[in-house]
Amino acid sequence: MSVKPPSRPPKAHTRYRSPKASLGDLYSYFKSKDHILITIDPDPDAIASALALKRLLWHKVQSSTIGIIRPIRRLNNLTMVRLLRIPLMPWWSISLAQFTKFLLVDGQPHHNDMFKGIPYTVVIDHHPMSIPVEAPFAVIYPAYGATATILTQYLKAARIKPSQTLATALLYAIKTDTRNFERHTIDEDIDAFRYLFEFANHHILRKIEISDLSLSDLRFFNMAVERKHVVKDRIFAHLDEVPSADLLVEIAEFFLKIHDISWSIISGIYEGHLIISVRNDGYRKDAGRAVRRAFGSVGCAGGHQAMARVEMSLDKLLEILGNVNSTSIEQYIRKQLSPL
Ligand SMILES: [Mn+2]
Incomplete structure (x- = not known):
């Protein structure tokens, strides 16, 4: 397998499109023989968004892997990954040659040296765009409190009921990125929160939120x-x-x-x-x-x-x-x- 540069001209969407239109566009870039790598800088929003993207592309591609660019240190996040059994691969242990498409969530290619030079097919993010993002599917919504909100909208548009694990991860992502809605929140974040609430495991969520101490x-x-x-x-x-x-x-x-x-x-x-x-x-x-x-x-x-x-x-x-x-x-x- 070899990595081919994206064939369609790049266009970044910063203006809102309906989730349904975006989703149709997203799906059009993938084939059933694809092996995809979702790369993240592993904070809760990135982890949950990657998990949602993996779910959206389930059965649409041959395999999907979430690659993290650094070890997770924050104890709450380690608890999140452990209790929700989220499969993450340290990027430095993976050979990029085995993948046919690359995706980036909750970040942009210029945010980290490890992202630079990767021919991304998909970039989905909510950070301000200081440098144009060149990917066939680039959705950048700086008004959103969390990337997890964008992905929750896609799940709804795809009529996929999130599993308990996925809903809990997305809920935690929205809560941390908006600091419990104390900052940078729009109605879409609150709608996503309300939607995910009934599917999440609130005992696990609480354990993740309070797990900030080590025995020592x-x-x-x-x-x-x-x-x-x-x-x-x-x-x-x-x-x-x-x-x-x-x-x-x-x-x-x-x-x-x-x-x-x-x-x-x-x-x-x-x-x-x-x-x-x-x-x-x-x-x-x-x-x-x-x-x-x-x-x-x-x-x-x-x-x-x-x-x-x-x-x-x-x-x-x-x-x-x-x-x-x-x-x-x-x-x-x-x-x-x-x-x-
Ligand atoms: Mn984020």
């Missing part, structure tokens, strides 16, 4: 509980060296579950920097303003009403404190962020 992270929760200092409605804990900055966010959010705690201020050292993660109840206070006032002149400090983050180099800290250790750091943070 618990050590730091333990340390945070032991080291916590409560000053009025504020809780502080300094954790020394931590394996990731995200862990500080997890612990800060965990402490905010305590009903009469309004501020959760968790700090640690990560890659030579002091990181302070701040969460509050968002009521009459502004976490972003508070950290800018306290640390804006000595480090990088910012955030919103209910969440904020400070980052400062240990050199700067040494300059200010003269002596950098657990106790001096902890006291410094508490002094800067204690209620007046």
Whole structure:
């Protein structure tokens, strides 16, 4: 088998076409002898969209493979792939010569060096198009909150009832890409969400959504509980060296579950920097303003009403404190962020 360049002239559709018209067009590019590779940068939207595309082309092509360009690291996404048994192939282990057609979802060829130079037949995406996408079937809808929404419309147009696995994956994709509809959402995303809702497994969805800890992270929760200092409605804990900055966010959010705690201020050292993660109840206070006032002149400090983050180099800290250790750091943070 050899890879032939697309025979029809490229045209990218950024203006909306009916899903039915798009689907007919999509199908026209495939033959039953095709072996297709769907390439993705594996985030939930890309994974779910690839799975939907695989389903749409089921029985229309000889074989379909989803190739990922990097290992998945995010624990929620690993849980998604494991619980939904989504078949993914690391791209570096595949020979491209065995495929006759290439497809890309939730991304564009210029987004990654690994995509460049591949003669794509299909590109379906919702990121803004800064460089024209040249593929026979290119559908780019930047207004959409998720690529999964476009694929859900195609499934509906094809009258394919999504399996529990597929519906759960698509639902999770729409929820993550729109951050639970807090950003970049159009009616089509909400319609797709509503449609998928009844087919999804909500127990699995919940397990995927809450799976952001590893067993080894618990050590730091333990340390945070032991080291916590409560000053009025504020809780502080300094954790020394931590394996990731995200862990500080997890612990800060965990402490905010305590009903009469309004501020959760968790700090640690990560890659030579002091990181302070701040969460509050968002009521009459502004976490972003508070950290800018306290640390804006000595480090990088910012955030919103209910969440904020400070980052400062240990050199700067040494300059200010003269002596950098657990106790001096902890006291410094508490002094800067204690209620007046
Ligand atoms: Mn996306």
